[in-house]
Amino acid sequence: MTRVSVTVDDRHLSALDGVVQGLRARGMQVEQVLDGLGIITGSVPAGTLGALSAVTGVASVDEQRVHRLPPPGAPVQ
Amino acid sequence: MIDPQAAGEPGSVRHGAVGPLTRTTGRQVLVLADDDGAVDWARAGLRDVADSRDFADGLVPPEVLRESAAIVFAALGIAVVAAEPAQVGVLAAGDGGRPVLSVSPELVHHVLDEGAASYARGYRDGVADLTGRLLAAPGEEPPGPARLEDTRQATWGVRAVGADTSSRSGRGIRVAVLDTGFDLAHPDFAGRAVTARSFVAGEGPQDGHGHGTHCIGTACGPRTPPSGPRYGVAHEAEIFAGKVLGDDGSGTDAGILAGMNWAVTNRCPVISMSLGADVPEAHPPYSAAGRRALAQGSLVVAAAGNNADRRAGSWGFVGAPANSPEILAVGALDQALAPAWFSARSLPGRGGQVDVAAPGADVCSAWPMPARYNTISGTSMATPHVAGVAALWAEATGRRGLELWATLVQEGERLLQPSVDAGSGLVLAPR
Structure with a gap:
């Protein structure tokens, strides 16, 4: 599975439910609907990320990144 | 003047x-x-x-x-x-x-060219000044700014941004710090208004790393800690501690975006994010999130990154999320108000620039008990200085979003440093 963040375009911010339905129909397992930001997070089977771009109201689909801090003892954080 | x-x-x-x-x-x-x-x-x-x-x-x-x-x-x-x-x-x-x-x-205002005589006088003065500088003996160069040090009263960072002499405290302003959580039992914060949430699966908001407590300390630490110098900027701000990085120091976009959504929904005028990934491209979700946060009155400040090694001639680049133009990217200064050796430089081309700078070398702040305090360096430490100063300005002016961003730039101190490293310069607290 690939973890993804789907950014919804400005015109569909008030219609997030419809976008969520479209994403589920294309195989996305939706985890969070962030209505304050217009972003939907979740996961898709590896290699199927591109299919989500076709859903109406989707501005971009991006694979999630991992952010990592140095260990607590590191001098530069 | x-x-x-x-x-x-x-x-x-x-x-x-x-x-x-x-x-x-x-x-x-x-x-x-x-x-x-x-x-x-x-x-x-x-x-x-x-x-x-x-x-x-x-x-x-x-x-x-x-x-x-x-x-x-x-x-x-x-x-x-x-x-x-x-x-x-x-x-x-x-x-x-x-x-x-x-x-x-x-x-009475005049156009600057008052005529030939005035022009000639200006030219003469300019030449005199230039020859004076060129012919001056070496060693007569005016010394650079004195190196700032911690005092018994306040850390060098608090002094550099003028928080120790500001009439403002951040009272009534919610500051969200999205990081490794917070040491909820830290004695320096007894009695403070703290709202803490975890966006990391299987972990509570308690800080199991130290980084989050340090950042919250710098942004919102007390005016008079029981021991040691003052290390916090907005000492009466309301603390929103969002844990988006786990005790191992790592987290995903999903948790970070969830924390941003929480902070925006709770009307936090300032969102501080001392985190990043070393990727040179802006990440579209952060651009959208930063823009929508601004539109709802929340200013997102983020660390430019520590991927430079200026001692070795490597300048680094601003990573995500700070390289989204809609997010205020913070570079780190050392005690001479020069870019710290690790502080990332602006990306070439549009966007991805360092926007402002703040103290980020040898920064003393809170650390989970029993250590209580720790002194570390990083653009992570510069970022909460900016967040705290932003809270003071939010209190002083009532400005939010892009207006608050503009105020930080407008009121900042210009430095004799490349703008690709220091942006518009050192942020300063309201008097």
Whole structure:
């Protein structure tokens, strides 16, 4: 599975439910609907990320990144 | 700066330390308070007052400007008054209704080229100055800024941004710090308003790393800690601690975006994110999130990144999320107010720039007990200095979103450093 963040375009911010339905129909397992930001997070089977771009109201689909801090003892954080 | 008290002769004021005396018109320029109340001109004995709202498009004809006793520029909240000092005194004392914020003599402005003689004088002075500098013996170079140190009263970072001498405290302003959580039992924060949430699966908001507690300490630490110097900027801000990085120091976009969504929904005017991934491209979700946060009154500040090694000639680049233009990217300064050796440089091309700079070397702040304090370096440490200063400005001005961003830039101190490293310079707290 690939973890993804789907950014919804400005015109569909008030219609997030419809976008969520479209994403589920294309195989996305939706985890969070962030209505304050217009972003939907979740996961898709590896290699199927591109299919989500076709859903109406989707501005971009991006694979999630991992952010990592140095260990607590590191001098530069 | 114009200081009417330093006038060299009656009816004139001096511009700077040198140069010709500036002429005044005898009229006074009044800055009116920011409300729409009417000024009671009759009380000051003034008739024949023109108001820009009485003219189409606010365009006041020049003869009216010349002949009226007073002209009000309604869109600016400024009036130009031809009156006796006693009459102006009545207005300035607030006896005329709408309060007057300042009274200054109206100056006569000139285009800068006053003619050949003036040009020649300027040229002569410029050449004299240049030859003086070029011929000066080595060693006469003015010394750089003194190195800032921690004192018993305050850390060098708190002193550098002027938080220790600010009249503001961040009272009433919610500051969200999205990081590794917070040491909820830290004695320096006893009695403070803290709202803590975890966006990391299987972990509570308690800080199991230290980084989050350190950042919250810098942004919101107390004015007078029980021991040691003051290390916090906005000492009465309301703390929103969002844990988006786990005890191992790592987290995903999903948790970070969830934390941002929580902070925006809770109307936090400032969101501090001392985190990032070393990727040179802006990440679209952060651009959208930053833009939508600004539109809802939340300013997102983020660390530029520590991927430079300037000692080895490597300049690094601003990583995500700070490289989204909609997010305020913070570079780190050392105690000489020069870019710290690890502080990332702006990406080439549009976007991805360092926007402002703040103290980020050898920063002392809170750390989970029993250590209590720790001194570390990083753009992570610079970021909460900016967040704290932003909270002070949010309190002082009521500004939010892009207006608050602009205020940080507008009020910052320009540095003799490349803008690709320090952006618009060192952020400064309101006085």
